[in-house]
Every structure is written in C-alpha cells, then in structure tokens.
Amino acid sequence: GAGVSQTPSNKVTEKGKYVELRCDPISGHTALYWYRQSLGQGPEFLIYFQGTGAADDSGLPNDRFFAVRPEGSVSTLKIQRTERGDSAVYLCASSLFPLSASSYNEQFFGPGTRLTVL
Amino acid sequence: ELKVEQNPLFLSMQEGKNYTIYCNYSTTSDRLYWYRQDPGKSLESLFVLLSNGAVKQEGRLMASLDTKARLSTLHITAAVHDLSATYFCAVTLNAGNMLTFGGGTRLMVKP
Numbered sequence: 371g372a373g374v375s376q377t378p379s380n381k382v383t384e385k386g387k388y389v390e391l392r393c394d395p396i397s398g399h400t401a402l403y404w405y406r407q408s409l410g411q412g413p414e415f416l417i418y419f420q421g422t423g424a425a426d427d428s429g430l431p432n433d434r435f436f437a438v439r440p441e442g443s444v445s446t447l448k449i450q451r452t453e454r455g456d457s458a459v460y461l462c463a464s465s466l467f468p469l470s471a472s473s474y475n476e477q478f479f480g481p482g483t484r485l486t487v488l
Numbered sequence: 489e490l491k492v493e494q495n496p497l498f499l500s501m502q503e504g505k506n507y508t509i510y511c512n513y514s515t516t517s518d519r520l521y522w523y524r525q526d527p528g529k530s531l532e533s534l535f536v537l538l539s540n541g542a543v544k545q546e547g548r549l550m551a552s553l554d555t556k557a558r559l560s561t562l563h564i565t566a567a568v569h570d571l572s573a574t575y576f577c578a579v580t581l582n583a584g585n586m587l588t589f590g591g592g593t594r595l596m597v598k599p
Binding site: 401403405410411412413414415418420425426429461468469470474476477478479480481482 | 492536
C-alpha cells in the first residue's frame, strides 16, 4: 500500500511569512509524528499525535509552531512568522500504534518537506 | 535527557572491507532502531532491536544490542558501493513514543 506522503516536497518562503506543511500517514496508522532534520544532523522530535490529539508537543521549539490532526488522519504543521533558522527538512512518520504499545511497532517515514526561509 | 551518540561521523572505506559503526545512548531504553538515509531521501528502517543480546542480520549488515553497556553496533561485511548512505541509530525511552536519533554516520564505499 501507499506509504507516508508529504506535500509540498519543497517550500521556499520569505522571512516572516506563514507556511503549512501537510502529512498523509499510512492508512490505519493511529500515531503520527513530526520531526525536523537540519543539514548534517539526525532528525529531532517535534510533536506526536495519538488520534486527533497532540499527546506530546514537547519538541516544538516555540509558539510559532503548531500542528493539527483534526480527523485523526492527515496532519498539518503550521509555522508562523518564519525565520531563517526554521530552514530544514520536516519529516513526518506514522505507526500503527504508539511506539509504547507494542515492542514490534515501528515508525515509517515520509519523504519530507524541505523548507527554505530566505 | 536521553542522548544518543554515533561514531564515527564519517567513514570512507574500500569495497570488500569490514567495518563497525557504534551507537551509545545515555539512559535505559527498551528498543533501538537503525535507519538508512540516502541523499535527499527519507529514512528507511533497517533493524529493530528489542532485547539485550539481540542480533539481526540482513545481507551485509548485522546489528547487535547490549543494553547493559547501552551500546549498539552496526557491522558491515565486505562493503559494496550500494551501501553508501547515512546510517542513523535511534532510541526510545521506556514506554516512550518518540525516537531520539544519533547524529548519523555517513558511509562512503569506494569501488
């Protein structure tokens, strides 16, 4: 079946603008995760959804970042007043259940959205 | 705070050679993941290691886990050019739901 998809694949914006990044998880996956990967580094956790609710948003860097998952499937990561330091690849992942629910559970990653803030 | 460290950060090796990538983590975890990332691509799951002494092998790659030492290794046997990529290990805290990644090891296999 289809994997995790993300749109757009690339987004170039100007400092101060608002952007939305979309993630379509694997069908039936209840858990959804957003990560941010800066050049040459490993992904860093941003937020985790279980169903429609944000179960852990401890990785969001500040209140300019917000994410929603209103129907428990598609998620949108929203960034207000973008800054050059927000430039990175934003990765979305999904898993059938939360990682803690099953030892054999794992996250499947999408192709990412490369955000460039000029 | 959970910290995950990989070494080396960069590895250049000749085809046919063997080498090991190391992943250390700072606090108790109940599972460890290895991912592969090709340039400009997303992460591909390689292994999930669940218990102390776990060993998994796929082709020329073999991963092991020592939970007492908080150490995982990814061993490459008789490297081939197709293995060139960046390899990440990642760990979850017990009963946690997010992955904490190491900084990655960029592997370049020269023909």
